[in-house]
Amino acid sequence: TTAPHIDDDDDDENLDRFFSRLYQQFVGKGFLGILCARIANALILLFTIWMSGFLLLCVDWQCLRTTCAENAEHCDIVRDCVVIRHPLRGSKRFIKDAIVCSYLALATAYLCWNMARLVHDLPELREMREFCRKKLGLSDREFWTVTWVEIVERLVHVQETGALRLNRKGRNAVLDERDIVARIMRKENYLIGMINKDVVNTRLELLSILCKKDAWLTKSVQSNFDLAVFNWMFDGKFHVRKDFYDVEALRKRFKTLAVVNFFLSPFLAIFMTFYFVLHNAERFYHQPSAVGTREWSSIGFWRMREFNELPHFARWRLTAAHKYATRYVSQFPNPITDICAKFVTYIVGAFAACALLLALVDDRLLNAYIGNRDVFWLTASLGAILATSRAFIVEENVAFEPNLAIARVVAHTHHFPKHWRKSAHKLEVKNEFTNELFPLKATTFFDELIGIFLCPFVLWYPLSDSAGDIIEFVRNSTSRVVGIGDVCSLSVFDFSKHGNKRYGANTNARKHMRSRQGKMEKSFLSFTEAYPDWNPGDHGNEVLDNLRRFAIKHENVVMSKSLHFGGGGTLPPRSMSPTTVTPPGSFHQYHNSNIMRDSSIFRERDNHCAKKKRGKSFVGIDGTPSLSSSNRFGGKSTLRGAVSATGDGGGEQQPLSSSIVSGDEELPLLDAWLASTASSHQVMQCFYERALEREEDDSANNDSNSDYNDDINVFTEDEEEGNANFIDDIAHVLSSPPGQATPNVDLI
Numbered sequence: 001t002t003a004p005h006i007d008d009d010d011d012d013e014n015l016d017r018f019f020s021r022l023y024q025q026f027v028g029k030g031f032l033g034i035l036c037a038r039i040a041n042a043l044i045l046l047f048t049i050w051m052s053g054f055l056l057l058c059v060d061w062q063c064l065r066t067t068c069a070e071n072a073e074h075c076d077i078v079r080d081c082v083v084i085r086h087p088l089r090g091s092k093r094f095i096k097d098a099i100v101c102s103y104l105a106l107a108t109a110y111l112c113w114n115m116a117r118l119v120h121d122l123p124e125l126r127e128m129r130e131f132c133r134k135k136l137g138l139s140d141r142e143f144w145t146v147t148w149v150e151i152v153e154r155l156v157h158v159q160e161t162g163a164l165r166l167n168r169k170g171r172n173a174v175l176d177e178r179d180i181v182a183r184i185m186r187k188e189n190y191l192i193g194m195i196n197k198d199v200v201n202t203r204l205e206l207l208s209i210l211c212k213k214d215a216w217l218t219k220s221v222q223s224n225f226d227l228a229v230f231n232w233m234f235d236g237k238f239h240v241r242k243d244f245y246d247v248e249a250l251r252k253r254f255k256t257l258a259v260v261n262f263f264l265s266p267f268l269a270i271f272m273t274f275y276f277v278l279h280n281a282e283r284f285y286h287q288p289s290a291v292g293t294r295e296w297s298s299i300g301f302w303r304m305r306e307f308n309e310l311p312h313f314a315r316w317r318l319t320a321a322h323k324y325a326t327r328y329v330s331q332f333p334n335p336i337t338d339i340c341a342k343f344v345t346y347i348v349g350a351f352a353a354c355a356l357l358l359a360l361v362d363d364r365l366l367n368a369y370i371g372n373r374d375v376f377w378l379t380a381s382l383g384a385i386l387a388t389s390r391a392f393i394v395e396e397n398v399a400f401e402p403n404l405a406i407a408r409v410v411a412h413t414h415h416f417p418k419h420w421r422k423s424a425h426k427l428e429v430k431n432e433f434t435n436e437l438f439p440l441k442a443t444t445f446f447d448e449l450i451g452i453f454l455c456p457f458v459l460w461y462p463l464s465d466s467a468g469d470i471i472e473f474v475r476n477s478t479s480r481v482v483g484i485g486d487v488c489s490l491s492v493f494d495f496s497k498h499g500n501k502r503y504g505a506n507t508n509a510r511k512h513m514r515s516r517q518g519k520m521e522k523s524f525l526s527f528t529e530a531y532p533d534w535n536p537g538d539h540g541n542e543v544l545d546n547l548r549r550f551a552i553k554h555e556n557v558v559m560s561k562s563l564h565f566g567g568g569g570t571l572p573p574r575s576m577s578p579t580t581v582t583p584p585g586s587f588h589q590y591h592n593s594n595i596m597r598d599s600s601i602f603r604e605r606d607n608h609c610a611k612k613k614r615g616k617s618f619v620g621i622d623g624t625p626s627l628s629s630s631n632r633f634g635g636k637s638t639l640r641g642a643v644s645a646t647g648d649g650g651g652e653q654q655p656l657s658s659s660i661v662s663g664d665e666e667l668p669l670l671d672a673w674l675a676s677t678a679s680s681h682q683v684m685q686c687f688y689e690r691a692l693e694r695e696e697d698d699s700a701n702n703d704s705n706s707d708y709n710d711d712i713n714v715f716t717e718d719e720e721e722g723n724a725n726f727i728d729d730i731a732h733v734l735s736s737p738p739g740q741a742t743p744n745v746d747l748i
Helices: 012-027 030-058 061-070 077-081 094-134 148-160 177-184 186-196 205-211 219-228 247-286 288-292 298-304 311-329 335-361 363-367 375-390 402-413 427-437 441-460 467-476 516-530 537-553 555-565 587-594 607-612 669-735
Strands: 478-481 485-488 617-619 625-627 643-646 650-652 660-662 665-667
Touching: 012 030, 012 094, 012 148, 012 177, 030 094, 030 247, 061 077, 094 247, 148 177, 177 186, 177 516, 186 298, 186 467, 186 485, 186 516, 219 247, 219 441, 247 441, 247 467, 288 441, 298 311, 298 427, 311 402, 311 427, 335 363, 335 375, 363 375, 402 427, 402 669, 467 478, 516 537, 516 669, 537 555, 537 669
Parallel strands: none
Antiparallel strands: 478 485, 617 625, 643 650, 660 665
């Protein structure tokens, strides 16, 4: 059994679908995991439709508020307040019931569409399970623990051995890691580039002034953007359609979707509200403090996501940065809110203590009434208020170090705008961080809910106006790769077209072609960390060599900057140079040998060496050579081993151990991988800052040289004028007859 239709040279779409399904197989933890998840989602959708229809059509809320509330002991809610009737009969509630029935009909149609998709995808899921089992040697159980990097290495290996043929038109080379990921993220890479260049404009002027929110990239807006742009972008060979470059056609698609969303928005809002309440009501009841927790926003996710970075890698980074982001926000306490929260906590706590005292006297007093409510209800309500108010009390004895806190966030997110440098203590930076990137969970829900109603206006006005910029970006940032099709040139790490010398590239492209904040260079560095055996090519190796030389030459600079990243398992190595001599068994040696050794800038990348350093392999069911398993998070396979650059590049690199020592802590493998990644990115950040300092010094020298040259020019003019006068005086003396009085001439 081979991959379905993979060998068909004329069907490029099959390769994109094949790799996407393989990634879904990894994310879903195998065939059974995907099947169970999709069935469970369908049942959840069915239950949500039934529950919302029951509550909106069958429950008599007026009866609950009056009859049952006044005579609660003898009230049977199902008998007295549940009414089964025809929803469209009766003039009093006809409009309301018609809206509810329309919502239920649309939701049911969506449920049926999901079930039809499941039935349609079932044969492909079975085929993928057979391919993974027979060609890659992975059973459903092994998908629970296997890493994506190992899956890709197995896929490359079966191509190298000839057991699988994934043809690329015009060349016989094996599809490598970047080719595979580029097909999976063909559309997402364009969106990442557009957001990085601020091409996607979702700003509504009036609301941005009132809500202080510049971007409304909610999930509804994003899904409609995908329909308008990416669903019309490629042809069957994954080349950008010629008619896609029609700006007016793109504007028309945006406005058409705006009209459709205008009529669908009430029904979407009803479903989203019910789903949110049913999903989070129990949690908020038992953990009221969860209201004050924060999470990364949708726009924050896309701003921080890098080129060729699959979603699970991005979630790893943002999850690791979450606690540091929370710590940064806590650096800016509101004293008024803190005082009010402490006051409410004290008062409510006193009443709660009285209620508990009554329970200690006699537990039957919990059924006694105070006003219209019994003591038990009051105790539960006071407990919820108490937990909520405590969430807003500021933690005491917290040092005010916002620049240190934001540095630890940047170590994972790699998002560091220029105006944040040395300004993390300013409220403008904090407000931008909390409002746009890291809002409260409750705020995120209300933004998504309001975004459903704002989506038609976002599509009609700002997105339609930015259609020309979107087309221009696609035109300038598209590269045609043989055997893959058209992809975003930023995602293929084209340093000759988009390089930035400030981040280690040897070429400096025009400013409008470079990615902002070195996004492409940072993405390249993360990709080399995630896929340790990928060969980055000549231009990529030049970038790594530049960073390696910088790290060795400016070791003290990197060490001083690395203090910002201490703690939490992300401390970069104390010594950035692989040749530094450290005492055996010291902390320096642990860090140098375990973390920075696996950093991409110190890893030798040679395909011939990698192929020779093959580890133990086993044979699949059909006789295909497959790989042995690797650790869960390290991404290290024993088949395609890499060589560590120690000194001259000698020595074989060993896989990461089960834990890595950092000070007095033992770091899990995920933290070790993040530490290695943060180290490489820290070198790049130091390289960038040193480049800026060098440019500022050059600019200052040019200014001083300009002043000096002006002075020299003035002095030269005066000197030339004096010399001319002196020559005239000498000539006058020599031409004068003897004995004639002549002016005094200072020959000296």
